[in-house]
Amino acid sequence: MSPRNRRPSLLSTITDKALALPPATTEARVTRDLAVPMADGVVLLGDLHQPVGQVAAGPVVLIRLPYGRAGLSGHLHGRTLARRGLQVFIQSTRGTFGSGGHFRPMTAEHDDGLVTLAWVREQPWCDGRVATIGGSYYGHTQWALAPYADPPLECSSLHVTASRFTATFYEGGAPSIRQALGWSANIGLQERRNPLTGLLATPLDNRKIDRALRRLPLQAADAVVTGAPVEFWRDFVAHGEPGDGFWQVANHDEADLTRMPPVTMVSGWWDLFIRDQLHDYAALRAAGIDARIRVGPWIHGEPAEMKAIVQSDIEWLGHHLLGGPAPQGAPVQVTLLGTDTWLEFESWPPPGLEDLTLHLLPRGGLGDAPASGGDARATGEVASALTSSFTYDPVDPTPTAGGPLLSPPGKQADQSAIESRSDVLVFTGQPLPADLDIVGSTRAQVHIRSELPFADVHVRLCDVDEKGVSRNIVDGIRRVDPRTMEAPDLMPADDGSVRIDLELFPTAYRVRQGHRLRVQIAGGAFPRFARNHGTGEPFGTATALRRNRIEILHDESHPSGVVIPTRQGAAPDGG
Numbered sequence: 001m002s003p004r005n006r007r008p009s010l011l012s013t014i015t016d017k018a019l020a021l022p023p024a025t026t027e028a029r030v031t032r033d034l035a036v037p038m039a040d041g042v043v044l045l046g047d048l049h050q051p052v053g054q055v056a057a058g059p060v061v062l063i064r065l066p067y068g069r070a071g072l073s074g075h076l077h078g079r080t081l082a083r084r085g086l087q088v089f090i091q092s093t094r095g096t097f098g099s100g101g102h103f104r105p106m107t108a109e110h111d112d113g114l115v116t117l118a119w120v121r122e123q124p125w126c127d128g129r130v131a132t133i134g135g136s137y138y139g140h141t142q143w144a145l146a147p148y149a150d151p152p153l154e155c156s157s158l159h160v161t162a163s164r165f166t167a168t169f170y171e172g173g174a175p176s177i178r179q180a181l182g183w184s185a186n187i188g189l190q191e192r193r194n195p196l197t198g199l200l201a202t203p204l205d206n207r208k209i210d211r212a213l214r215r216l217p218l219q220a221a222d223a224v225v226t227g228a229p230v231e232f233w234r235d236f237v238a239h240g241e242p243g244d245g246f247w248q249v250a251n252h253d254e255a256d257l258t259r260m261p262p263v264t265m266v267s268g269w270w271d272l273f274i275r276d277q278l279h280d281y282a283a284l285r286a287a288g289i290d291a292r293i294r295v296g297p298w299i300h301g302e303p304a305e306m307k308a309i310v311q312s313d314i315e316w317l318g319h320h321l322l323g324g325p326a327p328q329g330a331p332v333q334v335t336l337l338g339t340d341t342w343l344e345f346e347s348w349p350p351p352g353l354e355d356l357t358l359h360l361l362p363r364g365g366l367g368d369a370p371a372s373g374g375d376a377r378a379t380g381e382v383a384s385a386l387t388s389s390f391t392y393d394p395v396d397p398t399p400t401a402g403g404p405l406l407s408p409p410g411k412q413a414d415q416s417a418i419e420s421r422s423d424v425l426v427f428t429g430q431p432l433p434a435d436l437d438i439v440g441s442t443r444a445q446v447h448i449r450s451e452l453p454f455a456d457v458h459v460r461l462c463d464v465d466e467k468g469v470s471r472n473i474v475d476g477i478r479r480v481d482p483r484t485m486e487a488p489d490l491m492p493a494d495d496g497s498v499r500i501d502l503e504l505f506p507t508a509y510r511v512r513q514g515h516r517l518r519v520q521i522a523g524g525a526f527p528r529f530a531r532n533h534g535t536g537e538p539f540g541t542a543t544a545l546r547r548n549r550i551e552i553l554h555d556e557s558h559p560s561g562v563v564i565p566t567r568q569g570a571a572p573d574g575g
Helices: 010-016 071-080 109-122 137-143 165-173 177-191 201-215 218-225 231-238 248-249 273-287 302-323 373-378
Strands: 027-035 041-051 057-064 085-090 124-137 156-159 262-271 290-298 334-335 343-347 353-359 365-367 389-392 422-429 438-448 455-464 468-482 499-511 516-522 549-552 561-567
Touching: 010 071, 010 231, 010 499, 027 109, 027 273, 041 071, 041 109, 041 438, 057 071, 057 109, 057 137, 057 302, 071 085, 071 137, 071 302, 109 124, 109 137, 124 302, 137 156, 156 302, 165 177, 165 248, 165 468, 165 561, 177 218, 201 438, 218 231, 218 290, 262 273, 262 499, 273 290, 273 499, 290 302, 353 516, 373 516, 389 422, 389 516, 438 455, 438 468, 438 516, 455 499, 455 549, 516 561
Parallel strands: 057 085, 057 124, 124 156, 156 262, 262 290, 290 334, 365 422
Antiparallel strands: 027 041, 041 085, 334 343, 353 365, 353 561, 389 549, 422 516, 438 499, 438 549, 438 561, 455 468, 455 516, 468 499
16 A cells, blocks of 8 residues: 655644653654565555655564554554654454454464564665564564564563563462453454444453353353453463463573663553563673563553653663663662652662561561560460451452552552451551562462362552551462462471461552551452452362361461661652
8 A cells, every 4th residue: 555644744743742742853654564474475554654755664663452443542653752763563362453364362473573673674665673662562572572683673662561471360279350351352352343442441341350250150251241252361361270381482581682672661669460471680790681671650651651651661771762861860779668768779669678577476466577476475465366367258359459450449558458358367567667668579478277278378568657547559469279389488398287378569668757568468359350269179160169167377486577678868758
């Protein structure tokens, strides 16, 4: 098809102002539906956005995505960059929006990406230099390509994504059903919707999703929401059990990172990928790669996060492809939640952190040392005071509120309703004598005895204000399953207890003077995570439900608690 010249539009003007973008240097033209043949003969379609007036070959920004080439994707990433002197080739992945073949998420992106890269480099409008950008799934398509490109890419922008993409959907072995079904519903419905709003879930969608997740079995929840099966959901429920290697093709954390190009990242503290993304950043730096990351107070895909992503892309691409100035400031820039402060570090985790260890105590306390039998005798307590217990009932699974989610509502939420339940244990510390900055990943160690061999342990760290309102800071979950007992921390002790080690989500967060820290322990967080049926049956087909009594041990021999990384010498707000 012949290119169409585009005139300046009201939408471009609005976008430039809303995103605070640097002035455009030209206008954009687009050539639609360029055909790229894959190795098996399937043809994928792409749109080429170019600056008006460009005649010589130049570098190309490659974007591969399943969400459509028109609408927001084409405008934000194609037209916006072309108006600033960059060529952008946006390709619909296999089986989406006109591209041939069948869309089976995350299974073909490596092979298709390498073929597409070779095709782009052979085109007369490409001078051989190629960069990649994008977030979420089209961050995944970058990870499937960038470590394997030969010659290497010029640079990449790996936003709100992770090299172990599918691990996000099985956090700690617990299936993240709310995230997985929400995304399944989006991709199942997107081509039936307005291309401008394709992936935006409606309140009705969210209500359907929550209702569907309460029905058993779960394997047909996709059809309940979308009216038809969605391949990703069926793969998600069929391949989520221990030992299933189906998703290995989708994970690239073991790739040779020394082959990666310079990388920039944008993410949010409430983004579902943030833990693995920070691991990726540290691994890239350890491999000698020029990498930067910026983490704001955002949830996945919110407008402020998108603004930061587009700004970052313009700066990063301008530097590496057009000879513009290099980004300023330290390579790690993160917002300190609870303040207006941005912190800068040379590495992640940042140096100079000090661990604050808090142990679970009898009567729901937190202290700097575990309770002892001697302490119990001195106060007239019996040995049973050194344990706490609850009963997890999958018929009425412990709910969740707030946290890192794929879509709102997430972030912080009042925990009062959750903490009032009998299936949630609460341990609260003393008022803080001064502000406390948590920077990094909190670790939890919990010693449990479970009536059933199958159990989940969910740990949440909270901030309790002067009025007694508790709000979540970070959390984590671990699934106990006899099939994974070879893990060192899951080996039963002589007394039948099992030590559970968890890495909670990372953060940079200020707890104010006078506030108290609180630790919640529960047997689940539904519907963010699938309820533990207590039977060991595959979670997608299980219908039977068994109650489980879980004991938490917290004595000298079983020092359950949390280790919180803290930053000393905290600067005042704005400092």
